[in-house]
Amino acid sequence: MARIQGAASYKEKQHHLLIGLMSGTSLDGVDAALVSIETDKHETIQKVRLEQFYYLPYSDALRQQVMLLCSPETARVDQLTVTHYGLAEWYAYAVQQLLRQAGVAADQVDAICMHGQTVWHVAGNTQFPGPEGETSVRASLQIGELSTVMERTGIPVVGNFRARDLAAGGEGAPLVPYADLILFRDEQKGRLLQNIGGIANVxxxxxxxxxxxxxxxxxxxxxxxxDELVKEGTAGRLRFDEGGKIAASGRVSTELLEIYLADAYYQLQPPKSTGREVYGKAFVDRFRAEGHKKGLSFEDMVATATALTAKTIAQAFERFVFPLVPIDQLIVSGGGAHNETMLGMLKAELPKHIVVMTSAQFGIPDDAKEAIAFAILGHETLMGRPSNVPSVTGASRPVILGNICW
Known part of the structure; x- marks a missing residue:
């Protein structure tokens, strides 16, 4: 079987076929994208095309197990270790199903570019006992063993993308902006690329x-x-608010909304990143308890949580974007792109001249964009090129991201 043995062999080609794997903070499942990337004789990306997309939802049991690992109160080192390897079996299965759907053999694929499942992200400096006294550490953990995926599929795997940026003094996130620039740059229009997954990022x-x-x-x-409110409020019957229908049937509580708009995170200047360790189950429990005190119905709480997302996105634009950059278009992707109530709330908060679109209107399915992005990041790693953006992450310099399992 022909197989790439190193980056030098990869760089000799001008057409590359990669698989991007993404499993986000929503803990809903694995997005797998088969992506072709064409480069010119100068090794510059000329074309990126999605060939096939496959989604593998997590089972309830797996979702619950991963959720427990995202909280210091419930995480156990034995379960963390087992899940690190067990999740890799899910990733490998997603790759196999993707290839079956596409009618593509494993030996035609250059590499799998795998984000892994984030269970903890500490972007700021944390004090840690070092060899010469206290030292500052930045840390982020994405689980899913690269070697297992390589062994099950026979395809080289690029992963652990965030670590190098953290080592260079960055936040380790967001990383997708490098790919956003390649996919959505326009000579005439200023654009905002807003992903609304578990966490929202622009x-x-x-x-x-x-x-x-x-x-x-x-x-x-x-x-x-x-999602957490919906899961709890429907006793697990629903996992998300499809189309924003539940939110549309409720009333936004201005009083509850104002309490949570006061969160200190929204005032922090970029670069900044956050995750489930801040807005996970403990946050939702407090939000729900406050809602009950105010006599809110389940529908009202979902409506208010939806407004919280829309309002914080719009406020972030007002504080950190509009004073600096003229913007013509907002392009939304991720699960939130399907939430019509959220999009309606967001449009109502924006200046009238900004056109709100979804990535699907550019030929990139809303749910596939981040998987495509990691295929691009993996490509750059194999080309030996940096793909973090220091102006985004706060890193001291551009660095080549990821580890490679050949």
Missing amino acids: TVIPAAAADEHIFAFDTGPGNMVI
Whole structure:
């Protein structure tokens, strides 16, 4: 079987076929994208095309197990270790199903580019006992063993993308903006790329932008709070608010909303990132308890959580984007792109001249964009090129991301 033995062999080609794997903070499942990337003789990306997409939902048992690992109160080292390897079996299965659907053999694929499942993200400096006294540590843990995926599929795997940026003094996130620039840069239009997954994050791309002109950050909760409220409120019958129908049937509590708009995170200047350790189950429990005190119905709480996401996104634009960059279009992706109530709330908060679109209107399915992005990041790793953006992550310099399991 022909197989790449190193980056030098990969760089000799101008057409590359990769698989991007993404499992986000929503803990809903695995997005797998088969992506072709064409480069010119100068090794510059000329075309990125999605060939096939496959979604593998997590089982309830797996979702619950991973959820426990995202909280210091419930995480156990034995379960963390087992899940690290067990999740890799899910990733490998997703790859196999994707290839079956596409009618593509494993030996035609250059590499799998795998984000892994984030269970803890500490972007700021944390004090730790070092060899010469206290030292500062930045840390983020994505689980899913690369070697298992390689062994099950026979395809080289690139993963652990965030670690190198953290080592270089960055937040380790967001990483997708590098790919956003390749996919969505426009000579005439200033664009905002807003992903609404479990956490919401935005990439700011000025018209005719170069790498050093873009910036990005996590705006706050995306679907995470809404999903948890829906799961609890329906006794697990529903996992998310499809189309925003539950929110549309409720009333937004201005009083509850104002309490949670006061969260200190929203005032922090970018670069910044956040995750389930801030907006996970403990946050939702407090939100729900406050809602009950105020006599809110289940529908009212979902409506208010939806408004929280829309409002914090819009406020982030007002504080950190609009004073710096003229914007013409907002392009939404992720699960939130399907939530019509959320999109309606978001449009109502924005200046009238900004056109709100979804990535699907650009030929990139809303749920596939981040998986495609990690295929691009893996490609750059194999080309030996940096793909973090220091203006986005706060890293001291551009660095080549990820580890490779050949």
